[in-house]
Amino acid sequence: MSHRSAFSLEAVFREEYGQLLATLVGRFGDLDLAEDATSDALEAALSRWPVDGVPSRPGAWLLTTARRRAVDRLRRDQAYAAKLAVLQVEQDRAFLSPVSGPVDGGLPDERLQLFFTCAHPALAPDDRIAITLRTLAGLTTTEVARAFLIPSSTAGQRISRAKHKIRVARIPFRVPDRHEMAQRLPGVLQVVYSIFTEGYSASSGENLIRTDLAEEAIRLGRILHGLLPAEREATGLLSLMLCTHARRSARAGKDGEIVMLGEQDRRLWDREMIDEGRALVVLALTGGSPGPYGVQAAIAALHDEAIDAESTDWPQIAELYGVLATIAPSPIVSLNRAAAIALCEGPGAGLELMEALSTEPLLKNYYPYLCARADLLARLDRWLEAARWFECAFGLAGSEPEKKFVQRRLSACYRNASSAPEDTLEV
Structure with a gap:
């Protein structure tokens, strides 16, 4: 396969997977079938694109192929005979027509519809978020595990358990009514924010930021805010994402290495996005007790308002x-x-x-905790102690920029330790 084909398929998978899966689930009402058909379509692309070239509309190509594979699977599986008998399969052109406005339940995005569906109260809270992140948001099991600060094996179990519950309990894939939507909103907000968090600081790979994920989360956040303008936490989440994403251009240096907040060139920050976020945080904090996203948005806005680190x-x-x-x-x-x-x-x-948090199980293998503790030790000139914490952090760093950052700090600790007077060294 040419580099272009491999890159194109990866890009399409990243950008189209969740929407493709949501469309198929909405059409066939079966998550397992939709996942299988999506996988079949991707395998077909792997074999066809290197020969035929990348299609001009790769997402439409994948959707048409996946839909045909789903129908083929239904025909082969006698257990689906009754379903197939009543299934009205449209022509490709009709099937691929874009939605011109809000669909059933007022949700103008098929993936967001499925987000609310997977937030069904019959599923355990952690399970419903895990399956949404994995199947509809397109995060890997490892990335889902990072969102929960749990091992990958545990995340996999949650995803499998949710799928089993959906299948056994026959949870319908439908848009909830307005009352149900409000009840399920907190889970959906958590999913959207988890997508943003993975985009803001990628858990693996060569890049610090996955702009595609961060911008997709903001797009979904805008839909939620427009759909539910009275829900202050939906407003707060959108504000938080905007105020944070506004710093994206300053977060990495020319070599891709992490630039900490206090060292960033604030002239690179997106002031238009900051202004929008600051206006929204006022709405999020007005009209009652603040919610978690509103408070976090206020914190992000305070960072954005400061002209430099010292004036924060x-x-x-x-x-x-x-x-x-x-x-x-x-x-x-x-x-x-x-x-x-x-x-x-x-x-x-x-x-x-x-140090009082050292017994918290969730922080034991949490890379930012280890780095933060090492940084404070270094600022106290306790270089060898800081180096030991940075060594632990290096083993947990996921992306290449994170590893380079920790390695640079670790080397600085050893240099400072070797040049310090002997009686000042910590043991």
Whole structure:
């Protein structure tokens, strides 16, 4: 296969997979069948594209092929005979026609429809989010595991369990009504934010950012905000993603290595996106007690408002993390609060709080925790201790930029340790 064909197939898979699967599930009402047909279509592309060339509309090509493979599977499987008998198969042209407006239930996006479907209350909360991320968002099992801070094997079990429940309980693939939609919204918001998080900081690969995922999450966030403008958490999530994604151009250096927030060239930040996000955070925080996404959006907006790292309002950011710890407590929130306090009260105060988190199971193999703790030790000139934590972090770094970043910090620790007076070295 030529490099162009391989790259094109990878790009189509990344961009079209979730929409393709959602369309097939909506058409045939069977997740396993849709996944099998999608896989068949991708295999066909692997064999055909190197010979025939990449089609001008690769997504449409995959959809037509997948639909035909699904029908072939139904014909071969006697268990689906009754379903096939009542299935009205449209012509390709009609099947591929774009949706001109909102469809059943007011959701103008087939994938978003399936997000709400997979948020069915019959599924355990973690299971429903895991299967949505894996099947409809197109994240790998490893990426799903990262979103939950769990082993890949555990993520795989959650996905399998959700599929089994859908099949056995015969959960219908339909758009929920408005009442059900509101009940399922928190799970959908979590899925969209998990997609954004993977795009913002890729868990593997050569690039720090997967812009396609981040922008897809923002697109879905805009749909949710437009569909449910009174839902302040939908507004807060969109604000959070915009305020964060606005910094994308400054997050990596020329060699692709990570540039930390305090060292970023803020002239590269997208001011138009920041302004939009800041306007939305006001709406998210108006009209009642704040929600978790609204508070996180306020924190992101404070970062964006500062003209440089020194002028950042760290005391207010630390206070907001305290609020977040009250309404949505988690070890990650506590870690971020400790980092903010370190910048308010000094690295010693932040390190004390981070050390108190050392027994948290979720943080044991959490790369950012290890790096944050190492960084505070380095700022206290405890170079050898910092080096040991950076060594642990290196083993958990996923993407190449993360590995390069940790390696650079690790080397700096050893250089500083070797040049420090002997009586100042920590043991």
